[in-house]
Amino acid sequence: MPVVSGRFDLDGPGGKGRVVETLAPILRLLDPFDREKYIGMLAKQLSASADTVETALKHVRRRFNQRDRNVGENQYEKFEELKPVDNNYKLDEYTLSLIINRPELKEAAIELNAECFTRTEDREIYLRWLNLYPNESLIKLLDPVLEERFSSIQSYTMIPSSNTDTLIDFDTCIKRLERRRLQLYRADLIQSQDTDSPPTIDLQNELGGLDRQILETYKGDKEGD
Structure with a gap:
């Protein structure tokens, strides 16, 4: 409570x-x-x-x-029409930036449901990162559209922090992404029902x-x- x-x-x-x-x-x-x-x-x-x-x-x-x-x-309502400036995209970008730039998060990141990401490009980047072989370069697996998106995510400004703080921050991001996914699914369930x-x-x-x-x-x- x-x-x-x-x-x-x-x-x-x-x-x-x-x-x-x-x-x-x-x-x-x-x-x-x-x-x-x-x-x-x-x-x-x-x-x-x-x-x-x-x-x-x-x-x-x-x-x-x-x-x-x-x-x-x-x-x-905020999930109905998402725009690039929305906090939804900012959360996605920040989470992906953590995943890409902080290798120590991989164990926690592999549990993330790709459907948590709003944009198709972000889901694709995450899935390709998930299937990377050791020492394989992610950017070499991306087409021009995904490569441009990847570059934007990779250049996201990160605030210096300890590993512990980063893990806590990442856990918070994961929970918020999952919450949003569940809320959207819940809304879709309701809207698919006979309103009469x-x-x-x-x-x-x-x-x-x-x-x-x-x-x-x-x-x-x-x-x-």
């Missing part, structure tokens, strides 16, 4: 409501005993009564279908699983500390 609530200004307008909305999908899937326990914990975090939190959760639940079906207009019918049990279960995975990406993330 503190991991999520710490992301919001609880004293600012709507801060507590955003915490409740973020956690609502998780709480909805818990059994009654666990749900009551976690609602109590959340109420304590928000300096509110359990009844107040319950009322807020019911309000979120009533908005569930409309909110998720209009997902492009709220929390996932309520969500099926299978869909609700899959969304619940995705919500839990998304929540996991906040653990240890400097954005959520």
Whole structure:
């Protein structure tokens, strides 16, 4: 609970409501005993009564279908039309630059899902890097378009840091990339459903699983500390 609530200004307008909305999908899937326990914990975090939190959760639940079906207009709006200046591209570029310029990150980098990258060129560069033989030059495997993109990534300005700080920074980047991938997949799932019918049990279960995975990406993330 503190991991999520710490992301919001609880004293600012709507801060507590955003915490409740973020956690609502998780709480909805818990059994009654666990749900009551976690609602109590959340109420304590928000300096509110359990009844107040319950009322807020019911309000979120009533908005569930409309909110998720209009997902492009709220929390996932920034993923609908990505432009080169967006933070999405900056995150991709910085992560790829770390991978290319810091060989000590390879063990962690090979676990990354290529679909985490927004641009096709970035996915291709990552996949070719992943399949490099020892002492093989990555740039020799790239066509002119990828070579130009690679040069741009390779020249990304890096702030000098220790190996430990770099590993921590890279782990944060990986979590944010994975979070974005899961959020986009979740949005696609919702938008592919028949808007005239309520969500099926299978869909609700899959969304619940995705919500839990998304929540996991906040653990240890400097954005959520």
